[in-house]
Structure formats: C-alpha cells, structure tokens
Amino acid sequence: MGRIAVFGTQEINRDGHLYIGGIDTNDLAGEFGTPLYVYDTALIKDKINQFKKAFDKHEGLNWQIAYASKAFSTLAMIQLVNEQGLSLDVVSGGELFTALKAGMDPERIHFHGNNKSESELAMALDARIGAVIVDNRDELELLERMCTERDQQIAILLRVTPGIEAHTHEFIMTGQDDSKFGFNLANGTAQQAVKQALQAAHLQLIGIHAHIGSQIFETNGFTGAIRVMLKHVNQWTRELGFALNVLNVGGGFGIRYTEKDRPLPITSYIDAIVETAEEECARYRLPMPALWIEPGRSIxxxxxxxLYTVGAAKTIPGIRNYLSIDGGMADNIRPSLYQAEYQAICANRALEPKTNKVAIAGKCCESGDILIKELMLPETCSSGDLLAVFSTGAYGYSMASHYNRIANPAVVFVENGEATLVVRRESYEDLIRCDVPLKNLSPNI
Incomplete structure (x- = not known):
C-alpha cells in the first residue's frame, strides 16, 4: 500500500482506492452514504499531543489548551477532547449545552462570545464553569448584576483587541482595532474595563485574552499581540493593582488545505509565544502568568x-468542464463565504492519470455553489464515482445549513480499521421536526 502525501492515516491501495484509518473510503460511502464527514481520530490525538509536547519542553511553565469547539462540536468530539485532558472553549448556549451533556468537566469550560444572552450566562453560572471571557461593558455589568443577585463568584478574563492585523482573510481577522470583539487597548476602554472588573465584588479578574484571527502562517502576529498586551498590563499593574494570572493568546494556527499553504510546525508557534511572554515579563518585572491557547481548526x-458521490457532468467547449456532486455549500460554506480552497481526489480512481480539469459544482440552487474551481481528475471520473475532499474537519459540519431543505450529512470517526457513527444522517422528517403547520399535514407522504 502506497502513501498519499496528504494527512494522517490516509493511504492509497494498489487498486487506487483511498483508505482512512485502515478503511476503504468506498466501503465507508457504501455503509453510511454520501455526503459523509470522515474524521481520522488518530490524527486528532496526534495534533493534541503535538501541542502538549510543545508546551512540556518549557519546564516550570503553567499552561492550558482549550479546544475551540466552534470548529467542530458534537457529543463524541467533546468526549474525545475530555479524554485527552483538554479544556474547552464554547461560544454559545448550544455549545455549552453540548459540552455539559457530553460530560465535560465544567471547571475546564471557558465561555466566549460578543453577545451572550442572560439565559446563556445563567446556564454558565448554574453549571459553575471555569471562566467567562467578557467581551464588552454591557456584558461586564450584566454578569456582575447576575452574580450579585446569586451571591456567586465567577472567574473572568477580559477580551481585548491589541490592534494587530493578522495576515489572513479579512473575514477571519479579529484582533484589529475595528473589530466587533473585545475591549480596545488603544483608546483606553480596556483599562476602564480592568478598573471596573477589579471593583466588582463578585467577579474575579484572572487575566486577559486576545484572538488575532485564523489560518495564520507566521508568529509575528502572536508575538506582537503579546508585547502590546503586556505593555498595558504593566501599566495596569502599577496604576490599578492588577495581577495578571492568565494570558490567553487565543488560537488561529494555520493548517494545510492545498499545496500553497505552508503552516509552521506547532512547536514554532508555541516556542514564539512562550519565549516572547517570558521576555516581556522579564522586561517589566512581572510574574510569568499561565499561558492559555485555544486551537480548534489546527486540531x-x-x-x-x-466524501461525495459524483453526479451530472457538463462541458462548455472552450470554457469549463463541470462535475456535480451530491453536496456543496450546504455542508461546506467556506468556498462560497470567503473563497476557501481545497484539495481533492477521485477516491476510487486515485492512481489514474489526472488529465481532466474540472470545476466541482454543488447541488444547491446557487451559481456560486462551486466547491473547487479548478481540479485535475482522471478523464474516467464520472457519475457514481467517489470524490474525497481533504481538510474539511473544521467549519464544515459546524457551519452546515438546511438551504434548499438539504439534510445534513452523517459523521463517522475512523481509527485502526473501525468506523463509528457519531452523528446520524438527517432524514426529511428531521427537516420539518420544528415546523408548525397551519393545518393538517398531507397524508400522501
């Protein structure tokens, strides 16, 4: 069996079939249907271990890794994260509910979000989660009022915008001054929030947080943000008596989608973060805080x-060849939303010469539903064949929609030759489960 230069346990057999976790993807498609999300859990565990080892080599350092569940949140995924000893970052009541149902230790849950509702904060307080990352003044005041009424303490971090523009797509930049997230450092609102939080009897301000963006391929953004934040922390320490216990630098570590992507080794990101924090703390004579990160996509x-089944083909002479699949923007909105690019192969003809340039078209009733604009496939790849699109583990399932009343795909975990269904495929009945009809439904179906 020969290796395919992609990721994890993916291999191509002599018969030209793609295997993941020791299982033929054609067998997976046959058993579970398509579209189908397949997760290589051995690779997930390996990524987690890479982060752990990168921190472990820095002796005496207090650190914490919180999986950013917005990337992919299901009961099974949260259970896997919990088993691996990670903390968890949630951004909504639904993600928090999923985490608690999955048995996640509440003390290892951090609640993010720029517009948390009172009911969501009540859920967090009822569960006594580990920390709330406060995003704005309204939330700060609401949380203090709720904790006062309950006579309950809660640990908080303040999310700040350090004015750093990460080198990534504008839709996934979050650390610049013009951002919907966080307290601005440059105009003084962050300092005001620190002062207010320190005066709040029921809020325990343990640290600050910044997230500069996603899909980042260099360390300068992280190191620049740390320098800016610790400069302000030094001022707050002297003027307000603030004690920094936690410095959370967020996530955003880039991954490889296509051959054009050149992500750094995980240890390069962590080394730069740790060393910069140590240097800046030494500069200002500040105690070294615990360092927290929030990887999601990179895990x-x-x-x-x-996995998709190929359907109709269309050739426009001199312009373009189209191959349509049984999925598209309903299960992967990223190409339509911000021009994300992917790599794919014909999973049952992977060894055949790739001589046909095609566009992979989704089935939604939108001309913009093009999953891959240009892809080289075998001339023989046609209706009934299997297309495998790589690196779809983040923001595929989690951003899936019911546009055109398309049911969401199933999700399968694979490892060591075993496949486990972790999300069943939706039925048409699932699509109308929350609908309220105006009159009796038709008996014809």
Whole structure:
C-alpha cells in the first residue's frame, strides 16, 4: 500500500482506492452514504499531543489548551477532547449545552462570545464553569448584576483587541482595532474595563485574552499581540493593582488545505509565544502568568475528509468542464463565504492519470455553489464515482445549513480499521421536526 502525501492515516491501495484509518473510503460511502464527514481520530490525538509536547519542553511553565469547539462540536468530539485532558472553549448556549451533556468537566469550560444572552450566562453560572471571557461593558455589568443577585463568584478574563492585523482573510481577522470583539487597548476602554472588573465584588479578574484571527502562517502576529498586551498590563499593574494570572493568546494556527499553504510546525508557534511572554515579563518585572491557547481548526481541520458521490457532468467547449456532486455549500460554506480552497481526489480512481480539469459544482440552487474551481481528475471520473475532499474537519459540519431543505450529512470517526457513527444522517422528517403547520399535514407522504 502506497502513501498519499496528504494527512494522517490516509493511504492509497494498489487498486487506487483511498483508505482512512485502515478503511476503504468506498466501503465507508457504501455503509453510511454520501455526503459523509470522515474524521481520522488518530490524527486528532496526534495534533493534541503535538501541542502538549510543545508546551512540556518549557519546564516550570503553567499552561492550558482549550479546544475551540466552534470548529467542530458534537457529543463524541467533546468526549474525545475530555479524554485527552483538554479544556474547552464554547461560544454559545448550544455549545455549552453540548459540552455539559457530553460530560465535560465544567471547571475546564471557558465561555466566549460578543453577545451572550442572560439565559446563556445563567446556564454558565448554574453549571459553575471555569471562566467567562467578557467581551464588552454591557456584558461586564450584566454578569456582575447576575452574580450579585446569586451571591456567586465567577472567574473572568477580559477580551481585548491589541490592534494587530493578522495576515489572513479579512473575514477571519479579529484582533484589529475595528473589530466587533473585545475591549480596545488603544483608546483606553480596556483599562476602564480592568478598573471596573477589579471593583466588582463578585467577579474575579484572572487575566486577559486576545484572538488575532485564523489560518495564520507566521508568529509575528502572536508575538506582537503579546508585547502590546503586556505593555498595558504593566501599566495596569502599577496604576490599578492588577495581577495578571492568565494570558490567553487565543488560537488561529494555520493548517494545510492545498499545496500553497505552508503552516509552521506547532512547536514554532508555541516556542514564539512562550519565549516572547517570558521576555516581556522579564522586561517589566512581572510574574510569568499561565499561558492559555485555544486551537480548534489546527486540531480537527486536517483530520476531516468529506466524501461525495459524483453526479451530472457538463462541458462548455472552450470554457469549463463541470462535475456535480451530491453536496456543496450546504455542508461546506467556506468556498462560497470567503473563497476557501481545497484539495481533492477521485477516491476510487486515485492512481489514474489526472488529465481532466474540472470545476466541482454543488447541488444547491446557487451559481456560486462551486466547491473547487479548478481540479485535475482522471478523464474516467464520472457519475457514481467517489470524490474525497481533504481538510474539511473544521467549519464544515459546524457551519452546515438546511438551504434548499438539504439534510445534513452523517459523521463517522475512523481509527485502526473501525468506523463509528457519531452523528446520524438527517432524514426529511428531521427537516420539518420544528415546523408548525397551519393545518393538517398531507397524508400522501
């Protein structure tokens, strides 16, 4: 069996079939249907271990890794994260509910979000989660009022915008001054929030947080943000008596989607973060805080592969060849939303010469539903064949929609020759489960 230069346990057999976790993807498609999200759980565990080892080599350092569940949140995924000893970052009541149902230790849950509702904060307080990352003044005041009424303490971090523009797509930049997230450092609102939080009897301000963006391929953004934040922390320490216990630098570590992507080794990101924090703390004579990070995409992105069945073909002479699949923007909105690019192969003809340039078209009733604009496939790849799209583990399932009343795909975990269904495929009945009809339904179906 020969290796394919993609990710994890993916291999191509002599018969030209793609295997993941020791299982033929054609067998997976036959058993579970398509579209299908397939997760290589051995690769997920390996990515987690890479982060752990990168921190472990820095002796005496207090650190914490929180999986950013927005990338991919299911009961099974949260259970896997919990078993691996990670903390968890949630951004909504639904993600928090999923985490608690999955048995996640509440003390290892951090609640993010720029517009948390009172009911969501109540759920967090009822569960006594580990920390709330406060995003704005309204939330700060609401949380203090709720904790006062309950006579309950809660640990908080303040999310700040350090004015750093990460080198990534504008839709996934979050650390610049013009951002919907966080307290601005440059105009003084962050300092005001620190002062207010320190005066709040029921809020325990343990640290600050910044997230500069996603899909980042260099360390300068992280190191620049740390320098800016610790400069302000030094001022707050002297003027307000603030004690920094936690410095959370977020996530955003890039992954490989196509051959054009050149992500750094995980240890390069962590080394730069740790060393810069140590240097700046020494400069200002500040105690070294615990360092927290929030990887999501970099843990699950490359571990996910989407399988599709090829359907109709269309050739426009001199312009373009189209191959349509049984999925598209309903199960992967990223290409339509911000021009994300992917790599794919014909999973049952992977060894045949790739001489046909095609566009992979989704089935939604939108001309913009093009999953891959240009892809080289075998001339023989046609209706009934299997297309495997790589690195779809992050923000595929989690951003899936019911547009055109398309049911969501199933999700399967694979490892060591075993496949486990972790999300069943939706039925048409699932699509109308929350609908309220105006009159009796038709008996014809």
């Amino acid at each position: 699950v992105g490359e571990a996910g592969t989407s």
